[in-house]
Amino acid sequence: MRPIRFAITALAAAALTVPAAVPAASADTAERHWPPHHSHGKAERLRWAAPHGFHIGTAVAGGGHHLEQDYPDPFTSDRRYRRTLARQFDSVSPENQMKWEYIHPERDEYDFEMADRIVRFAGRHGQVVRGHTLLWHSQNPAWLEEGDFSDAELRSILRDHITTVVGRYRGRIQQWDVANEIFDSEGNLRTEENIWLRELGPGVIADAFRWAHRADPHAELYLNDYGVESVNAKSDAYYELSRELLADGVPLHGFSAQAHLSLDYPFPGGLEENLRRFDELGLGTAITEIDVRMTLPESGEPTAEQLDTQADYYRQALSACLDVEGCDSFTIWGFTDKYSWVPVFFEGQGAATVMTEDFTRKKSFFAVYDTLKDEKRWWPGRPGHGRGGH
Template identity: 85%
Template sequence: MRPIRFATTALAVTALTAPLAAPPAVADGFHDRHWPPHHSNGKAERLRWAAPADFRIGTAVAGGGHHTEQDYPDPFTSDRKYRKVLARQFDSVSPENQMKWEYIHPEQGEYDFEMADRIVDFAWRHGQVVRGHTLLWHSQNPDWLEEGDFTEEELRAILRDHITTVVGRYKGRIQQWDVANEIFDGDGELRTEENIWLRELGPGIIADAFRWAHQADPHAELYLNDYNVEGVNAKSDAYYELSRELLADGVPLHGFSAQGHLSLDYPFPGSMEENLRRFDELGLGTAVTEVDVRMTLPESGEPTEEQLDTQADYYRQALQACLDVDSCDSFTIWGFNDKYSWVPVTFEGQGSATVMTDDYTRKPSFFALHEALKEEKKWPGWPGHGRGGHWR
């Protein structure tokens, strides 16, 4: 652990927007999977209409991050068609960047809730649940935090204040929170160098983060979340052991989620169902939270028919692995429109990772998801299906 340099300022909370209006009244028992209610006026080719009643199909809400540097305005606030498709197709939403530290906590003692509030309000108007993303992470932290000179006591107070303030603001309006995000490296070792919280406060801060989040909203489901943990491997093994330890210590851990950032350059993780099932058997909820399937594009910049068909099969397999596990009741794609995808900005020469083109034309992957959801809805108790009474 490197030395902690000293500097301190008051932890006064300054919200840059007015408090949220009170949410619509809901019955006690947030874990009722019908909360808030599904809309019943869905059309035949809407994903949320095709899904079983106890299953959430979601997407990230584009905004923040690389979007601030693109030659288009913020998608969520400026693109009316984007919002229309977002409302019609999905019954779960995840802020892509708008709840990350650098956006919601830009200065010490100051919070900017404007964009997060808009997303949460949008979700309530359209009968959607919200996944909060994320509370403890090594990336996208503000400079004041990463470059500040804080004692251990001050850092701990900063994190507790952040979790208490953010989770508390949305109490009763967030279904699931990614509390600890990407805390292990590919070898299954904790990121003790990259992650300021683990480096300065030690691994015990993970349990504290879950406890603080639970205190701020006792009904929200609290998750561990990471990429490259779809299958059984060293990294997912590390999460399995951590989950066992946290549960044994009485920590309010409720679920484990695999992000699902996949690539056609690599085989589909064939042990995905097996991996999710072992967390299910620990008594945890499971979810797939950030699915996209990128590909190396030809010189034309357009995917081939074969690539699109293979991509559709990857999406279908990921969804089916979730559907086939009893506790996996949430499947989220990381954006639905190629124009607003993070992939081309991050992976040079790659793209076409979502289920719709720039102009919202639906790809084979969209219909693969739709058909899998419809089949599950039609035969919820069929052997091999997770909804409505899985046969073990």
């Protein structure tokens, strides 16, 4: 049973801040937004605050919609972005650079340049990598979606893709989102949208896990989706699928909730309960793509109340994960509003991450930091979960 955690007073929180790794007078310190209870001379870093065995991660901006924006590729062009990425996080997820349209642009052509750079970056900075994603209905290349393939050809294409991509990074990627967003909100398989399910049937899900496992027997393999933060029709469908796959000996190792949240809706109060039932199946669990968007005022700047509520959503989500023993990673889907996907896809909404466009740390950043630090104090060691732990 986990020791009871108590609220840390403002004085205690200040006393527990992590020692600085750079001089207090550095430019990085000067640019921070410090709440009153945080010492100006300390360099709070999320990865230092996290308990042993718990990974705090972020998506790495690049590829996808970023190619259509009026700025160069963030990961390769923005030195401050990379520096913050390395300092704050010990887990990275390619936001788009491992998706089919980006990594497999033509049938007989792979483009590994950006994915390779991210994996090398992670290796240099002591970070694990979450691979994203192998089987999905979206962001597929035109040659695949518009091609005239027999079922046997399609099956071969998927098998070769999984074998090639997972095999290339064998031993260097901790977890893979193997099957991504395969159910709709009613808990039905996406048999119309998803080319693999439509043409090859639901049995291809198990095949994808088996192919990925053969390509890298040490990687943990996950089901991943949004809208599954609570116990509902969609998460029920994943629960039943997980039971079936496990009963059939399929190498399924985890279930993860994306947690793209919005202040327009209440916080999903059933998050811990839902993660716990997958944990009780023997699966690892994770929060893989969290952000908390909001409808912005006419000024374009969030109000103090919005920022307070956003911080509380981040805190609640992280606490729910920490309170489930097998939930061992929490990934923010981009850490700065400068490169967030939210304004591109949700008109009038934004400010969804833990830093502003100029990398100023929001209340949500410190909510995550303090929650991690509190957990580390009262629970100094988290047992590794899954196949051999981390």
